[in-house]
Amino acid sequence: MPDNRPAPEEIFNAFFLEVGILAQLSRARLSLRLPPGISVSQFSVLNHLVRVRDGGTPLELARAFQVPKTSMTHSLTVLERHGLVRLAPNPADGRSKFAFITAEGRAFLQAARAALAPDIRSLTALFPASRLAGMLPTLAELRQILDALRDAPSPDQT
DSSP: OOOOSOOHHHHHHHHHHHHHHHHHHHHHHHHHHSOTTOOHHHHHHHHHHHHTOTTBOHHHHHHHHTOOHHHHHHHHHHHHHTTSEEEEEETTEEEEEEEEEOHHHHHHHHHHHHHHHHHHHHHHHHSOHHHHHHHHHHHHHHHHHHHHHHTSOOGGGO
16 A cells, blocks of 8 residues: 655655745735835844844844844834834944844834734634634744754755
């Protein structure tokens, strides 16, 4: 009797395809709720400063987001101009800076989440949050693995 189960590669490819589509759809929805002049990428930087580590350097943040340092510097400049982050000189290295989220930045995140609340309520009516809650530990575990692999050389680079 043949094994009709998909190969692991097919499962991962299908998974990453779905995740990519979900990311695009959720980014588009979020961008509709953000004020003019603030991008989803900049919103993500604020989330990172709250969730992972406040006080990162532009280079650390660029590595975390896997974007060029110039792109991160631009995002931080925009966020600073809006009063959402504060850039402070690095006392150990006068050439670099640290990025800190401000009270205004924290309030901005709360307001953005509140603006998304109607969308979330509509979605919850169609897809129960309890089903999503059951997936979160697995998704967090996979994210941690991918985070650890981010800086490791890929198999074709070794």
